[in-house]
Amino acid sequence: MKKIFFALFILIQSVIHSQNIDLRNLTMNSNLILFVESSDFDYGNKYINDHSKAGFIKVNNYEEILKNDSNIKFIDKEIFCPQSENDYYDSNMINGGGCMGIAESIDSNRKYYGILFFKKEKKKLTLLAHLFKSDFDWKNIIEKIKKVKEIEKSKSPEERYEKSIDYYLKCKDLPNSDFINYYRQVKFLKSDTLVLTEKQLILAKDNFLEGNERYYELISKKFPEEVKQFYINKMKGFLNQNEDEYFSSYDFSEAYERATNTNFMDDSVIGKLKGKLSDEITPKERIGIIQTLIQNAAQED
Known part of the structure; x- marks a missing residue:
């Protein structure tokens, strides 16, 4: 039974x-x-x-x-x-x-x-x-x-916060909004952005470079060159897609925007070219646009 x-x-x-x-x-x-x-x-x-x-x-x-x-x-x-x-x-x-x-x-x-x-x-x-x-x-x-039991032994909110961030980073994860809201409530955090030590930022960057893009907001300003190269490499990956594979113009555009620090509503010539990726175009036309955007991103300061 x-x-x-x-x-x-x-x-x-x-x-x-x-x-x-x-x-x-x-x-x-x-x-x-x-x-x-x-x-x-x-x-x-x-x-x-x-x-x-x-x-x-x-x-x-x-x-x-x-x-x-x-x-x-x-x-x-x-x-x-x-x-x-x-x-x-x-x-x-x-x-x-x-x-x-x-x-x-x-x-x-x-x-x-x-x-x-x-x-x-x-x-x-x-x-x-x-x-x-x-x-x-x-x-x-x-x-x-x-490890969580050790966090529970923390003697202060500051110690508990730091050990919790260490835990999440080692687990390649991030705390949820309740965690952030609590530490804002007790005035430890001043915004919705987590505060990390230098050592924690490096670990967050390593997690990001392994493909965990959830860390983008945390590390993009601290490590702009690494972030830029990550997204250029991601854009290059779209060139290897077969013609019958689904192409996500959203994912490619996001990678370009993060590599160049531009936004979705980019009214420049290159921005309008990026916008054509969501139109009905031939695979050859798409590859040409992708190559141009990758070249432009690599030249951006």
Whole structure:
């Protein structure tokens, strides 16, 4: 019965966990985190009436306690497990924005691992999240959780901010708007732009040059030449496209604008030439325009 239910749970929950998760926030919002094997726990339901039920998870063992500041006994206890369409309604599913999850096939001869995140609410634990995909790098995820625990020990907002930025950069990620809004609220940040140390800026630049363009706003003024060359190289990549490949005039134009520090509404001769890329033109004409724009970008100071 457990294997059938577990497969069903993967099918349902993959809709939720197919989205990117901010592991820092998830760790900080959890009071108990367990690294488990699939035989260490069971899911179940208690039916209240014909239209609602109380879901629970019962943990009977664990591989490792990654965090525990709950002071609540959890072994062999029925812990509340919120369920979609019973305890909450996922907005993506209601509004048609969700993606279809595909259940993983379960091999009875194989061990499956996961991480359970619990939140303490009114002296009781509630399941907050369950990571379980078989292709997850568990060692890497556990190391990240332990690094977040070190951030939680910070003695000041300044230290917490700096360590958090270090964490995100090493994970090749960026904090979300809630993080920025909080540090603006406490007057640590003066704008929506993150403040980085010299060492952090170099790491952000390295992440950018590896292809993570989310760092553009942070590093473009500090490293203009590296940014310019990155986008010139990106523009050159469009010359290697086959004629039957989709050409994104938006992506090319953005690369040109960032390489030359111009904007979309460029009314110059070269700007009007760039605008022709969105028109119906032949591949030969497109290549000619791209070559001209690359040459112009390389000559820009």
